Amino acid sequence: MSIKLWTFLFVGVSFGTYLVIAWMGRVRDTSGFYVAGRGVPAVANGMATAADWMSAASFISMAGLISTMGYAGGMYLMGWTGGYVLLALLLAPYLRKFGHYTVPDFVGDRYESTTARLVAVACAIFVSFTYVAGQMRGVGIVFSRFLEVDITVGVVIGMAIVFVYATLGGMKGITWTQVAQYWVLISAFLIPAFAISFKLTGTALPQLGMGSSLVADGIPLLEKLDGLHAELGFSSYTAAFSGSWNRINVFCVTLALMAGTAGLPHVIVRFYTVKSVRAARWSAFWALLFISLLYLTAPATAAFARLYMIQSLHGHAESELPSWFHNWERTGLILWLDDGDGRVAYHGPGAAAANEIFRGGKLGAAELGDLRVEHQRWLDSGGAEGRDGRLALRELGLSGPDRDIIVLATPEMAALADWIIALVAAGGLAAALSTASGLLLVISSSVAHDLYYRVLAPEADEGRRLVIGRVVIGLAVVVAGLLGIFPPGFVSQVVAFAFGLAAASFFPVIVLGIFSKRVGTIPAMTGMVGGMGFTAFYIIGSVYGGMPDWCFGIGPQGIGVVGMLINFALALLLTPFSAPPSDTVRAMIDTIHEPEGAGPGLVIEAAPER
Amino acid sequence: MSSRAPQQGEIDVRDPRIAQAIERYWRRNLRVMGVLLAIWALAGLGCGVLFADALNRFRLGGFPLGFWFAQQGSIAIFVLLILVYALRLNRLDDAHHRELERIRHDDAARNGARGGGA
Numbered sequence: 001m002s003i004k005l006w007t008f009l010f011v012g013v014s015f016g017t018y019l020v021i022a023w024m025g026r027v028r029d030t031s032g033f034y035v036a037g038r039g040v041p042a043v044a045n046g047m048a049t050a051a052d053w054m055s056a057a058s059f060i061s062m063a064g065l066i067s068t069m070g071y072a073g074g075m076y077l078m079g080w081t082g083g084y085v086l087l088a089l090l091l092a093p094y095l096r097k098f099g100h101y102t103v104p105d106f107v108g109d110r111y112e113s114t115t116a117r118l119v120a121v122a123c124a125i126f127v128s129f130t131y132v133a134g135q136m137r138g139v140g141i142v143f144s145r146f147l148e149v150d151i152t153v154g155v156v157i158g159m160a161i162v163f164v165y166a167t168l169g170g171m172k173g174i175t176w177t178q179v180a181q182y183w184v185l186i187s188a189f190l191i192p193a194f195a196i197s198f199k200l201t202g203t204a205l206p207q208l209g210m211g212s213s214l215v216a217d218g219i220p221l222l223e224k225l226d227g228l229h230a231e232l233g234f235s236s237y238t239a240a241f242s243g244s245w246n247r248i249n250v251f252c253v254t255l256a257l258m259a260g261t262a263g264l265p266h267v268i269v270r271f272y273t274v275k276s277v278r279a280a281r282w283s284a285f286w287a288l289l290f291i292s293l294l295y296l297t298a299p300a301t302a303a304f305a306r307l308y309m310i311q312s313l314h315g316h317a318e319s320e321l322p323s324w325f326h327n328w329e330r331t332g333l334i335l336w337l338d339d340g341d342g343r344v345a346y347h348g349p350g351a352a353a354a355n356e357i358f359r360g361g362k363l364g365a366a367e368l369g370d371l372r373v374e375h376q377r378w379l380d381s382g383g384a385e386g387r388d389g390r391l392a393l394r395e396l397g398l399s400g401p402d403r404d405i406i407v408l409a410t411p412e413m414a415a416l417a418d419w420i421i422a423l424v425a426a427g428g429l430a431a432a433l434s435t436a437s438g439l440l441l442v443i444s445s446s447v448a449h450d451l452y453y454r455v456l457a458p459e460a461d462e463g464r465r466l467v468i469g470r471v472v473i474g475l476a477v478v479v480a481g482l483l484g485i486f487p488p489g490f491v492s493q494v495v496a497f498a499f500g501l502a503a504a505s506f507f508p509v510i511v512l513g514i515f516s517k518r519v520g521t522i523p524a525m526t527g528m529v530g531g532m533g534f535t536a537f538y539i540i541g542s543v544y545g546g547m548p549d550w551c552f553g554i555g556p557q558g559i560g561v562v563g564m565l566i567n568f569a570l571a572l573l574l575t576p577f578s579a580p581p582s583d584t585v586r587a588m589i590d591t592i593h594e595p596e597g598a599g600p601g602l603v604i605e606a607a608p609e610r
Numbered sequence: 611m612s613s614r615a616p617q618q619g620e621i622d623v624r625d626p627r628i629a630q631a632i633e634r635y636w637r638r639n640l641r642v643m644g645v646l647l648a649i650w651a652l653a654g655l656g657c658g659v660l661f662a663d664a665l666n667r668f669r670l671g672g673f674p675l676g677f678w679f680a681q682q683g684s685i686a687i688f689v690l691l692i693l694v695y696a697l698r699l700n701r702l703d704d705a706h707h708r709e710l711e712r713i714r715h716d717d718a719a720r721n722g723a724r725g726g727g728a
Binding site: 066089090258278281282595 | 660662674682685689691
């Protein structure tokens with residue numbers, strides 16, 4: 001059976017499963033639609049949270065990032081897992097005890113302000129849409145690379161599937177589908193990693209294999225990588241802090257990712273779906289355990305792929321290049337522009353010799369074609385005519401292969417079986433779809449519950465609210481699909497900064513809201529606006545305005561930490577000068593501190609009705 | 611969500627014994643949280659980032675130690691931290707629950723005795 005046939009089989013079977021689950025999990029009330037009737041067992045919720053969390057970026061791009069960054073890639077690993085510790089200890093049990101449906105619910109009720117609720121709604125929608133656009137794009141890319149259909153067709157197929165299970169089942173349908181998607185994506189990630197680890201090091205467990213010696217020459221893998229990196233002019237793979245990734249930047253980015261993770265609405269909302277406070281704690285544990293299966297394997301995959309990448313390309317002639325190179329060359333993820341000696345030279349910025357391996361980036365097929373023709377003329381004429389394509393690509397910052405190739409092509413690099421390669425496609429789709437559906441539900445609940453029901457039409461009955469919820473999620477799927485087909489340029493950049501913004505806005509407000517009975521509306525809102533304003537200003541200024549990193553040399557990715565400190569500082573400094581929260585709110589805080597349902601206070605199931 | 615008198619099955623926070631029990635529970639909770647967050651910061655931000663270059667001079671099997679913390683060790687420690695938190699806090703909840711039950715039981719016994727005497 002060919003790779004394509006296997007891919008059709010895996011994708012078909014997995015999509016069919018999702019639809020069957022959707023039909024079995026359809027719901028009839030808003031509690032089922034928004035929080036799955038609060039009946040999800042902790043293990044299943046942990047699995048669903050893991051699938052929700054691990055996006056197309058985690059599945060496809062993260063190992064590639066680590067592979068090119070070496071040690072500094074660890075900040076993504078630590079940031080995106082360490083955030084769960086904050087979430088589990090500082091937020092999850094208390095928000096579950098609070099017991100409403102959404103994050104804006106908490107902000108609005110705790111700070112007794114419709115403005116605060118609306119700001120939270122706007123943030124939740126903004127973050128979710130920028131995120132979901134990337135997921136839909138990911139679906140389209142996987143379809144187009146593995147099944148050779150148009151990206152648009154791929155996005156439309158993905159949209160149709162999400163549309164069915166999200167509108168039918170709401171959170172319930174989404175949760176149980178995510179449980180299935182978790183299994184698809186984790187096996188698609190682990191099976192190739194185990195196979196490659198065994199092949200390279202003789203140790204099947206990738207986490208150990210990464211620290212073992214190579215079968216081929218007995219040299220420890222990481223030592224070999226460090227040696228190759230030094231030889232070819234790349235910065236060391238294992239040494240800490242090189243170039244712009246100095247101590248303060250790695251520290252700030254790691255912390256911003258951690259606090260941002262804990263402040264992202266689609267993650268927080270998962271802890272509303274379990275039965276009790278106790279289950280919320282277990283659920284956080286299961287979630288991180290399931291996430292860590294992928295996050296502990298990704299760095300190993302990254303190191304293995306790095307070795308394959310260098311060894312199978314550098315110094316080889318055209319005829320010796322492996323077939324995966326030719327397959328992926330067509331997609332523009334990897335390009336080779338020779339200097340005329342007929343052998344590939346793959347070098348880093350520290351080498352005297354010129355690098356010949358590039359990626360196409362955002363250049364279209366026509367532009368790349370022209371570039372190659374001009375480059376060939378330049379070679380043939382000995383530099384008299386045409387243009388050196390390597391210089392052009394280097395100026396565009398397109399040196400080295402695209403990072404997405406690492407996960408997508410590693411099974412081919414290691415010459416694994418066709419069915420394993422096909423499994424990776426189904427895994428990428430599962431990762432993208434599961435995250436997209438979780439985000440769409442946040443958008444739907446923000447609009448239909450927080451905006452429509454809580455602010456605009458509090459008298460709406462159950463049936464009407466359910467209809468509105470379904471309509472909004474349907475519309476959101478369509479908008480997300482359109483954003484995936486026509487991706488606005490800012491999306492990829494914004495996603496990288498969403499964590500900084502979440503860290504500087506939601507995280508401090510929620511933590512103070514839970515742990516302080518004294519912080520009132522005005523200090524909290526001033527802190528939120530100040531922290532987020534500073535962060536947004538710094539990011540926009542340095543990414544678009546060419547502003548230097550004047551704040552202790554911290555780059556835009558890590559600046560959310562400073563924004564978070566500003567937020568906390570403003571809120572705490574203003575608190576002594578402003579009114580404390582009302583007695584109602586103080587009673588509510590007492591209630592969420594206490595696991596037993598100490599009264600007087602809110603009864604959880606009746607809470608949404610006030 | 612307005613303040614109202616406690617109903618059947620709820621507990622009355624105006625009772626000083628109950629207020630005390632809640633206060634004790636909350637302090638214990640904060641202590642567990644503080645210790646675990648300190649370990650979190652030390653493992654992730656400390657060993658994984660701040661001291662990574664110093665730790666890299668040592669080796670753990672085939673790994674430089676700082677690199678291992680950044681890409682493996684800290685993540686495994688995070689998982690364990692949440693496990694310990696869930697176990698400790700759920701046990702704390704149980705103890706708290708038993709304490710409240712005892713207060714409720716005492717009250718019921720006293721009310722029962724008074725009822726019998728009337």
